[in-house]
Amino acid sequence: IAGITQAPTSQILAAGRRMTLRCTQDMRHNAMYWYRQDLGLGLRLIHYSNTAGTTGKGEVPDGYSVSRANTDDFPLTLASAVPSQTSVYFCASSTSGTSGPNEQFFGPGTRLTVL
Amino acid sequence: GQNIDQPTEMTATEGAIVQINCTYQTSGFNGLFWYQQHAGEAPTFLSYNVLDGLEEKGRFSSFLSRSKGYSYLLLKELQMKDSASYLCAVRDSNYQLIWGAGTKLIIKP
Numbered sequence: 187i188a189g190i191t192q193a194p195t196s197q198i199l200a201a202g203r204r205m206t207l208r209c210t211q212d213m214r215h216n217a218m219y220w221y222r223q224d225l226g227l228g229l230r231l232i233h234y235s236n237t238a239g240t241t242g243k244g245e246v247p248d249g250y251s252v253s254r255a256n257t258d259d260f261p262l263t264l265a266s267a268v269p270s271q272t273s274v275y276f277c278a279s280s281t282s283g284t285s286g287p288n289e290q291f292f293g294p295g296t297r298l299t300v301l
Numbered sequence: 302g303q304n305i306d307q308p309t310e311m312t313a314t315e316g317a318i319v320q321i322n323c324t325y326q327t328s329g330f331n332g333l334f335w336y337q338q339h340a341g342e343a344p345t346f347l348s349y350n351v352l353d354g355l356e357e358k359g360r361f362s363s364f365l366s367r368s369k370g371y372s373y374l375l376l377k378e379l380q381m382k383d384s385a386s387y388l389c390a391v392r393d394s395n396y397q398l399i400w401g402a403g404t405k406l407i408i409k410p
Contacts, residue, residue, distance in 0.1 A: 226402060227402055228305065228388070228390075228399075228400030228401050228402045228403065229388070229390075229398075229400040230400070231398070234397070244397070276343060276344070284331075284396070287332065287334070287346075287349035289334065289346040289349060290346070290398065292344050293343060295343055
């Protein structure tokens with residue numbers, strides 16, 4: 187079934203630990219995104235990738251890193267987790283271009299708690 | 302700065318009509334999106350407007366006025382399953398989405 191998957195579904199992490207959130211899509215979308223969603227705030231873009239081999243910083247990139255070695259995978263790494271990174275993390279993908287909606291499709295999310 | 306405003310919460314009755322408003326101030330405009338998000342789930346795409354006017358898709362319609370920086374989502378014949386948050390997002394000059402905080406819609410029988 188075509189779509190976008192994320193792992194793990196949820197995780198409790200001790201502060202200072204390193205953590206990688208995984209994201210895989212099989213829709214052959216060029217563009218991929220990582221967002222965090224916090225209560226009372228809109229989705230905030232952490233990092234994005236317009237195509238394999240390239241990445242860019244979003245609105246809230248500090249403390250996070252990404253890589254895009256191929257079209258399908260876009261992992262997000264927290265090098266040393268802090269409690270303020272407690273959030274729900276969504277990965278998304280879309281076709282790219284300057285015309286048409288190129289709407290984003292979202293994965294099911296990872297609920298991360300940093301203690 | 303960039304800003305998307307929408308009401309925090311709205312309540313409506315099953316079978317009725319509800320209009321959810323969204324106003325925006327962004328650096329550039331390359332389209333406006335509405336997404337639906339049920340509690341504990343991922344957002345799903347509802348509609349896209351890039352030109353002024355009304356786009357209709359079944360029970361849902363979305364309107365855009367670029368000169369006013371304004372959009373609304375109209376939901377007709379409300380059903381209990383429409384209870385969800387509705388997210389407004391604008392694609393800016395960098396082709397990135399700027400998101401509102403969402404409007405939680407509560408449907409009462």
